[in-house]
Amino acid sequence: MEKSEYTINIVGAGISGLVAALVLEKEGYSTTIYEATDRAGGRVKTDIYEGFQLDHGFQVLLDAYPMAKKYLDMDSLALQKFLPGAVIFKDGKNKTLGDPLRNVSLLIPTLLANIGTVSDKFKILKLNNELKAMSLEQIFASKETSTLTYLKDRGFSDDIISSFFKPFFSGIFLEPNLETSCRMFQFVYKMFGEGLAVLPKAGIGAIAEQLASKLKRSNIILNTPVERVLEGKLVLADGKELPSHYTIIATDASHLTGDLIMETVTWKRCETFYFTTPKRIIPRPLIGLIADKDALINNLFFHTSLEMANRGEGELLSVTLVKEHQLSDKDVLDRVVQELEQYCGITELTFLKRYQIKKALPQLTNLQYSMTPQQTQWSPSIYLAGDHHLYGSLNAAMTTGEMAAKAILEHMKTTS
Incomplete structure (x- = not known):
């Protein structure tokens, strides 16, 4: 068959689906x-919304991600850099903890922070050096425990765990108890050590927009849910059947494969509230962490501490919750407002919007860094992609999209 005769369908225009299409187009x-x-x-x-750009949940890109370097034009995204640190709110005070080796302005605040012990500081340096020397493949082949167990086994104090590691990585893992695999912790920690957290000037969605804009031969059909993916065809929600030589399912496939039994993905959820305020109490681009164990809020960030393509009146504040609760819509908003004043001294809030993200990150064990193209093949014509096959990350989403596309290309070669 000629290349133009193949019908290749992709279910889902997320990051993995877009990368798969780019590889095939190439x-x-x-x-x-x-x-x-x-x-x-x-x-x-x-x-x-209201003149501001609101990401669907507080998200950052780590510019050290290998796949981001491969598939994204970083310069055109106009990446805005976070400072390598955090402002920690605890016991009615706020303290700044950061990496003075990468930003000297964080040296004095970090020395004065009085968070953790002197021994903790040396253990952090040791951890930095160890992870710097490890490859990503070695990290994902290491013994797997929970992140909390990993930190305790390394001798970190309860203070540094509860004051820094828990609030900071809970906001990344979207669970409050550091039950996430230590492989994920080591991976993220290494990526932070090798680069910076960044945001495109136009918001996190600019990443997907850039990938989609690179597609020249592909057609993205929106508002068109797929009901079933079967051998040689897919069935749309309206009942229409479409022929398919190859199909990549670049989303949770557990409800799409009909009689082909597939393990259901469990998802972590989170909530993000956006407010405007007259002023920001964290003037520089640092994440704020609330380290009180009774707080519902996990982290906060003033997005207007970075340059933004779309900025309304006032300062834009996002607040993220990762703990489960049974509060009503009104009560949870009231609780967030009350905690911002109680722990951070933030008042004069104007509520903008709330995002309840039911499928924020996949909940996984036995995390793997990569997969072979053959491992993406589910059946003779169906291939799977998405970060839930490896670990929850943009890097993993891109990896699986690439591998699924390569699997199809390899299959074509063997059958031609």
Whole structure:
């Protein structure tokens, strides 16, 4: 068959689906991407609301991600850099903890922070050096425990764990108890050590928009949910059947594969509230962490401490919750407002919008760094992609998209 004769469908226009299409296009193939929502991006989207850009949940890109370097044009994203540290709110005070080796302005505040012991500081240096020397493949082949067990086994004090590691990594893992695999902790920690947390000037959704804009042969069909993916065809929600030589399911496939039994993905959820305020109490681009064990809020960030493509009146504040609760819509908003005043001294808030993200990150064990193209093949014509096959990360999403596309290309070679 000629390349133009192949029908290649991709279910889901998230990051993995977009990368898969790019890989196939590079080899001269065309794809059709079916997306259930009104735009590409999956979990990586940005809204414009009241003049501000609001990401779907507080998200950052780690610029050290190998796959981000491979597939993204970093310069055109106009990446805005976070400082390598955090402001920790505890016991009615706020203290800044950071990496003075990468930003000297954090030296004095970090020395004065009085968080953790002197021994903790040396253990952090030792951890930095060890992870710097390890490859990503070695990290994902290491013994797997929970992050909390890993930190305790390394001798970190309860103070540094509760004051820094828990609030900081809970906001990344989207669970409050550091039950996430230590492989994920080591991976993220290494990426922070080798680069910076950044945000595109136009918001996190600019990543998906850039990938989609690179597609020249592919067609993204929006607002078109797929009901079933079967051998040689897919069935849309309206009952229409479409032929398919190859299909990549670049989303949670557990409800799509009909009689082919697939393990259901368990998802972590979170909530993000956006407010405007007259002033920001954290003037520089540092994440704020609330280290009180009774607090519902995990982290906060003043987005207007970075340059933004879309900025309304006042300062933009996001607040993220990762703990489960049974509060009503009104009560949880009241609780967030009360905690911002209680722990951070933030008042005069104007509520903008709340995002309840039910599928924020996959909950996984036995994390693997990569997979072979063959491991993405589910059946003769169906291939799987998405970060839930490896670990919850943009890097993993891109990896699986690439591997699924390569699997199809390899299959074509063997059958031609």
